[in-house]
Amino acid sequence: MPFPSGDHPEKLAAGLGLLVLSGHAELWHVYVFAFLLGCVSAIDAPARQTFVADMVPAERLSNAVGLNSASFNAARLIGPGVAGLAIAWVGIGWVFLINAVTFASTIFALTRMHKDELQAVPHTARGKGQIREGISYVRRRSDILVVMAVVGVVSTFGLNFQLTSAMMARTEFGKGPQEYGILGSVLAIGSLTGALLAARRERPRVRLVIGSAIAFGVSTGVMALMPTYETYMLACIPVGFASLTMLTAANSTIQMSTDPAMRGRVMSLYMVVFLGATPVGSPLVGWVAEHLGARWAIGVGSIAALLVAGAASLWAARRWNVEVRYRLIARPHLQVRYRDAEDDEPADDARTEAARALRVGNLSDRATSA
Numbered sequence: 001m002p003f004p005s006g007d008h009p010e011k012l013a014a015g016l017g018l019l020v021l022s023g024h025a026e027l028w029h030v031y032v033f034a035f036l037l038g039c040v041s042a043i044d045a046p047a048r049q050t051f052v053a054d055m056v057p058a059e060r061l062s063n064a065v066g067l068n069s070a071s072f073n074a075a076r077l078i079g080p081g082v083a084g085l086a087i088a089w090v091g092i093g094w095v096f097l098i099n100a101v102t103f104a105s106t107i108f109a110l111t112r113m114h115k116d117e118l119q120a121v122p123h124t125a126r127g128k129g130q131i132r133e134g135i136s137y138v139r140r141r142s143d144i145l146v147v148m149a150v151v152g153v154v155s156t157f158g159l160n161f162q163l164t165s166a167m168m169a170r171t172e173f174g175k176g177p178q179e180y181g182i183l184g185s186v187l188a189i190g191s192l193t194g195a196l197l198a199a200r201r202e203r204p205r206v207r208l209v210i211g212s213a214i215a216f217g218v219s220t221g222v223m224a225l226m227p228t229y230e231t232y233m234l235a236c237i238p239v240g241f242a243s244l245t246m247l248t249a250a251n252s253t254i255q256m257s258t259d260p261a262m263r264g265r266v267m268s269l270y271m272v273v274f275l276g277a278t279p280v281g282s283p284l285v286g287w288v289a290e291h292l293g294a295r296w297a298i299g300v301g302s303i304a305a306l307l308v309a310g311a312a313s314l315w316a317a318r319r320w321n322v323e324v325r326y327r328l329i330a331r332p333h334l335q336v337r338y339r340d341a342e343d344d345e346p347a348d349d350a351r352t353e354a355a356r357a358l359r360v361g362n363l364s365d366r367a368t369s370a
Contacts, residue, residue: 004177012040013099013100013349016029017095020092022098038279042268045265046264046268048270050255052065052255054118055063056119065202067198078185081128083181084184085184091166094209102104131369134265137262142220142235142259142319143253144258144266146252146312147206148273150209150246151270151273154216155273155281156280156281157304158217158279159301163222163282163285164297165236166180168232169229171181172294173228189237190236190240191244192244194241194242197245198249205253206253208249208253209253210248212307214305215245215304217304221299221303223235223236224301250270251270254270285300285301
C-alpha cells in the first residue's frame with residue numbers, strides 16, 4: 001500500500017483561511033470547501049485506518065488499531081472545542097491557517113518512514129466489482145452489520161457536539177466562543193480516558209459497542225437535563241468517555257475481525273456510515289434545536305442511542321441465540337452465554353456468527369462473561 005498522503009487537505013484549510021483573512025469569504029465558498037474536504041476524507045480516512053496493519057507486527061495489531069482509532073475519534077470529538085478556544089483568541093481565519101500548518105508534522109513523519117520496514121500484509125489488486133464484493137462480504141457478516149447500524153444511528157442523531165454544545169452554551173447559558181471551547185476541553189477528559197483504555201484492550205467485542213451506546217444514551221440524557229453551565233460541563237466527561245469507547249470499539253472490532261484482503265473495502269463502507277451520517281443528522285438536529293430547543297436536540301440523540309442499542313441487543317439475542325444478563329453487585333457484571341449451552345454441538349451458522357461477534361474466549365462450555 002502506498003503511503004496515505006491525505007490528498008493535500010492542508011491546501012483546503014490554507015485556502016479557506018486566506019479567504020477569511022482577506023475578507024472575501026462567502027457562504028458558497030464554505031460549501032465548496034466542505035464538499036472538497038468530504039471528497040478528500042472519503043479517500044484519506046479508510047487508507048489511514050487500514051495502514052496501521054502495515055506498520056506493526058500481528059501480535060501488536062489489536063493495541064495499535066485501538067490506539068489509532070482512539071486518536072482518530074478523539075480528534076473528531078475534541079477538535080471543535082479546541083477550535084472554539086482558538087477562535088476566541090486569534091480569530092477564524094488564523095485557526096484555518098494554523099490547521100494547515102499542523103499537517104507539516106504528518107507529512108514529515110511520512111517522509112521519514114522506510115517502506116522496507118513495513119509488514120507484509122495481503123493486498124488485493126484493483127479490478128472490477130470490488131465494491132460489490134465488499135458489500136456482499138459485509139452482508140454476510142451480521143456482526144459487522146450490527147456495529148454499523150449502532151454507529152450509524154448514534155452518529156446521525158447523537159454525535160453533533162459541535163452543534164448542540166454551541167447552542168447550549170449560547171442559548172441556554174448565555175456564553176460565548178471561549179466557554180464553548182471549554183466544553184470541548186472538558187469533553188476531552190472523558191475522551192482521553194476512553195482512549196487510554198482502548199489502547200490497552202486486546203479483544204474488541206460487539207457487546208462493548210452496544211453497551212457503550214447504552215451508556216452514551218444515558219449520559220447524554222442526563223447532560224440534556226443539567227440546569228447550569230457548570231453542571232453541564234461536568235456531564236460532558238462521561239459523554240466523552242462513552243462516545244469514544246463506542247467508536248473505538250466499533251472501529252477495532254471491524255478491523256480485527258475482517259479478512260485482511262477485504263479490510264480496506266469494509267473500512268470504506270464503515271466510514272461512509274460513520275462520516276456520512278453527519279450531513280444527514282446535523283440538519284435534523286438543527287431543526288429540532290430551532291423549534292424545540294437545544295436540550296431536545298441532545299435528547300433526540302439520547303433516545304436514538306437507547307433505541308438502536310436495545311434493538312441490536314434483541315436482534316443479537318434471537319439471531320445468535322444468546323442471552324445477556326447484567327448483575328449490579330456480583331462479578332462479573334455482564335454475562336453473555338448461549339441459551340442452549342447444554343447441547344453438545346452448535347445448532348446452526350448463527351452460532352458461528354455469535355462466536356465471531358462476541359469474541360468468545362471459552363468455547364469448551366460455550367459461555368463467556370465480562
